[in-house]
Amino acid sequence: MFMRHKLFSAVTALTISVLFAASAAEAGGKALSCYQQAVVPAVYKTVQERVLVKAASSHTVQKPAVYGYQKRRVLVQPERVTYRTSPAVYQTRHRQVQVQPASIGWEYRIVKGRKTLCKVQHPAVYRTVAEKVMVQRASKVAVRHPAVYGHVKEKVLIQPAQNYVVQQPAVYKTVTRQVLVQPARTVWQPVKVRGCRH
Known part of the structure; x- marks a missing residue:
């Protein structure tokens, strides 16, 4: 679209130049109005958008078994x-x-x-x-x-080993960038030149 616009501007400028030259030749050289080409710069705007930095993921974590110790009463010598x-x-x-x-x-x-x-x-x-x-x-x-009793420490399972899945959410960030709203273009603007009236 930008190339099409430039082509249209160039054709228009050429047409106006030809018409102006023909008119000047036919009018005997007295210009009624004068125009010069001027470049209108492109127009940009700053926009913010959310972009994905890291996709969501998941991984399995193994939680080991938990053991503890407890005292147990045992017979050392009977009655x-x-x-x-x-x-x-x-x-x-x-x-x-x-x-x-x-x-x-x-x-x-x-x-x-x-x-x-x-x-x-x-x-x-x-x-x-x-x-x-x-x-x-x-x-x-x-x-x-009487019977004699004692105590011994023994290892007991408190919680068995288990696996669980940890979900990692996606990570996003907001970035700022320039967006072209209107491309640069060439236009004809009126100018004051001696011998020209507007």
């Missing part, structure tokens, strides 16, 4: 019963034991300076002796030992 032997208990006791019974006998004594045979009664003779006496027999005593 059991043992027996403790209690020895016999003894006590020392004292008692009187007759060593010699009471008796009657004869013995010499000095009575008023003279040796005299006398009948004498002798009492029983006792002696204290100690003896060990059992006051409690030996026995077995049952001793109960």
